[in-house]
Amino acid sequence: MEQTVLEIQNLCKNYGSIKAVNNLSLKVEAGTVYGILGPNGSGKTTTLGILMDIINPDSGNFLWFGQPSTKFQRKKIGAIIEEPVFYPYLSAIRNLKIIADIKNCNYSEIERVLKLVGLYPRRFSKFRTFSLGMKQRLAIAGALLGDAEVLILDEPTNGLDPKGIAEIRQIIMEIAGKGITIIIASHILDEVQKICTDVAVLNNGRKIDSGKVSEVLSETLLIEVAAPEMKKLKAAAGKYKSVRNTKQEADKLIVEFSEQVQADDFNRFLFSEGVTVSHLSMQKKSLEKYFLEVLKGS
Amino acid sequence: MITLLKIELKKILPNKTFWVLIGLYILLTGFILFSIQGIVNSFASNVSDDEFPDMLSFSLYRFPVVWHNLTYVVGFLKIFLAVVIIVLVTNEYSFKTIRLNISSGLSRTDFVLGKVLLTAFLSLLAVLLVFISGLILGMLNTAVITFDGIFDKFSFLLAYFLEIFTYLSFAMLIGFLLKRSGLSIGLLLLYGYIVEPIAVFYLPDHLERIMPLESVSRLIGLPKTSIMKLIDKIDFINYVRWEDAVISSGYALLFLFLVFLIAKKRDF
Numbered sequence: 188m189e190q191t192v193l194e195i196q197n198l199c200k201n202y203g204s205i206k207a208v209n210n211l212s213l214k215v216e217a218g219t220v221y222g223i224l225g226p227n228g229s230g231k232t233t234t235l236g237i238l239m240d241i242i243n244p245d246s247g248n249f250l251w252f253g254q255p256s257t258k259f260q261r262k263k264i265g266a267i268i269e270e271p272v273f274y275p276y277l278s279a280i281r282n283l284k285i286i287a288d289i290k291n292c293n294y295s296e297i298e299r300v301l302k303l304v305g306l307y308p309r310r311f312s313k314f315r316t317f318s319l320g321m322k323q324r325l326a327i328a329g330a331l332l333g334d335a336e337v338l339i340l341d342e343p344t345n346g347l348d349p350k351g352i353a354e355i356r357q358i359i360m361e362i363a364g365k366g367i368t369i370i371i372a373s374h375i376l377d378e379v380q381k382i383c384t385d386v387a388v389l390n391n392g393r394k395i396d397s398g399k400v401s402e403v404l405s406e407t408l409l410i411e412v413a414a415p416e417m418k419k420l421k422a423a424a425g426k427y428k429s430v431r432n433t434k435q436e437a438d439k440l441i442v443e444f445s446e447q448v449q450a451d452d453f454n455r456f457l458f459s460e461g462v463t464v465s466h467l468s469m470q471k472k473s474l475e476k477y478f479l480e481v482l483k484g485s
Numbered sequence: 486m487i488t489l490l491k492i493e494l495k496k497i498l499p500n501k502t503f504w505v506l507i508g509l510y511i512l513l514t515g516f517i518l519f520s521i522q523g524i525v526n527s528f529a530s531n532v533s534d535d536e537f538p539d540m541l542s543f544s545l546y547r548f549p550v551v552w553h554n555l556t557y558v559v560g561f562l563k564i565f566l567a568v569v570i571i572v573l574v575t576n577e578y579s580f581k582t583i584r585l586n587i588s589s590g591l592s593r594t595d596f597v598l599g600k601v602l603l604t605a606f607l608s609l610l611a612v613l614l615v616f617i618s619g620l621i622l623g624m625l626n627t628a629v630i631t632f633d634g635i636f637d638k639f640s641f642l643l644a645y646f647l648e649i650f651t652y653l654s655f656a657m658l659i660g661f662l663l664k665r666s667g668l669s670i671g672l673l674l675l676y677g678y679i680v681e682p683i684a685v686f687y688l689p690d691h692l693e694r695i696m697p698l699e700s701v702s703r704l705i706g707l708p709k710t711s712i713m714k715l716i717d718k719i720d721f722i723n724y725v726r727w728e729d730a731v732i733s734s735g736y737a738l739l740f741l742f743l744v745f746l747i748a749k750k751r752d753f
């Protein structure tokens with residue numbers, strides 16, 4: 188049985204006229220690596236902040252493990268929101284002891300998590316003296332304390348060099364391998380494709396798509412068609428090979444294919460089915476178009 | 486509760502700024518407490534040698550007036566503790582460690598409660614400092630020591646706790662409101678040393694006494710000592726008035742309530 192770890196229902200948060208989170212709903216199942224993908228300012232951090240009670244939502248709600256949020260649930264959730272935060276004048280180990288106290292967990296766990304992120308030799312160094320990559324790793328260690336069942340990571344590879352990025356991803360994969368559910372916010376398409384199983388795509392605080400990464404982010408093709416008789420068109424299109432999905436939008440039908448197809452071949456097929464097409468245009472999936480422009484550059 | 490206080494102490498005990506301020510506070514308090522009699526008496530005797538009172542009968546350190554005198558004379562040093570509180574609160578904002586605390590599993594109320602406990606802890610420390618000094622000085626300077634003689638006027642130590650706790654609660658409120666240490670300390674000084682004194686100067690007495698910091702400073706009134714013969718026509722009050730204690734406690738509750746409210750409503 189799949190268990191729902193997190194369910195967000197109609198969450199909203201405005202900053203003045205800015206709709207940082209706009210009627211967001213989503214579900215995260217246990218054991219998934221759930222990506223929240225969106226460009227800068229799309230509301231990822233705001234959403235994660237609300238989930239951890241750092242930000243008050245305007246409306247909507249969310250359930251952790253099917254229950255309304257409490258501090259006791261947060262002790263089972265490790266979260267890094269926006270950036271690693273610790274007391275800069277305290278050593279790594281002292282910082283982790285504070286978290287352990289808050290989560291009522293045993294200090295003996297500290298050694299384990301420090302070793303997992305490779306910071307054990309630096310445990311007595313002050314947080315202030317850490318490099319960005321080390322800070323990120325310490326934050327992951329802190330988030331894992333208390334046998335976290337869920338890990339929330341907000342742009343965990345932001346600002347790191349390629350080696351640092353590879354190390355962090357390695358750690359994330361290792362943690363995911365232990366069955367811990369991971370929710371990861373990112374503006375990097377490639378990152379989400381590489382490490383996530385599921386994804387929700389945000390733009391301007393709205394969810395514009397969600398599902399399995401293999402479906403949502405795959406290189407699929409869309410063909411937009413219109414015909415005088417839309418019903419007949421839809422029935423005919425559904426019979427074509429490798430059609431995954433058809434969707435009516437205004438006076439057009441959006442046909443989604445799971446593999447490359449030729450537009451003229453598709454048109455000929457429709458004609459043979461008795462449908463005369465009045466409009467036909469090929470495009471990459473709209474989401475792809477958007478993110479290829481906005482996200483691939485980063 | 487104990488855990489919350491322990492967490493707060495773990496955050497600050499390795500902090501250098503904390504130790505510098507606390508060290509300075511303890512040194513200055515000790516210095517003033519142990520030297521005030523000499524200062525006051527030499528000042529009093531310099532001004533007029535005639536009818537100089539018998540030293541012993543006027544000793545500042547006699548039980549039970551020692552409690553009144555000592556708490557009165559070091560009260561102003563609470564500004565150091567207020568700066569400590571402001572720095573600790575605003576650090577949580579500037580380091581963004583409030584997020585760490587709450588996302589790790591403290592409730593917003595827990596977070597503030599930890600700070601309130603710390604405030605009570607520092608206030609107790611201040612009382613303890615005066616208590617120990619008073620005990621030593623009283624023992625050395627009182628001719629006949631009786632149990633009643635020591636603990637009569639002990640209410641001044643309670644009043645002293647309230648004075649410091651209310652003042653620190655005010656400082657904490659400012660820290661939570663402004664989030665920045667420099668601004669907060671500036672506002673505390675501006676309000677405490679300029680705005681309220683001016684207001685108090687113009688207000689009639691019955692309004693004056695309900696001003697927040699004025700009510701706090703009225704808890705422990707001017708004691709009658711050798712130097713006071715230089716000032717005429719003052720009504721010395723050698724006890725703690727319960728009205729002042731009620732007003733101060735009311736302010737402490739109000740300040741803390743506002744801090745809890747801010748923590749509840751704010752985005753961190």
Ligand SMILES: Nc1ncnc2c1ncn2[C@@H]1O[C@H](COP(=O)(O)OP(=O)(O)OP(=O)(O)O)[C@@H](O)[C@H]1O
Nearest residue numbers: 202205207225226227228229230231232233234374
């Ligand atoms: N404290 C705030 N006050 C005003 N506006 C805010 C505040 N925090 C966020 N916003 C706005 O809310 C929107 C969403 O911001 P958010 O930080 O959630 O985006 P994000 O997806 O995390 O972006 P990034 O990839 O840059 O981290 C942005 O338009 C931002 O300007």
Ligand SMILES: [Mg+2]
Nearest residue numbers: 231232269341
């Ligand atoms: Mg962000």
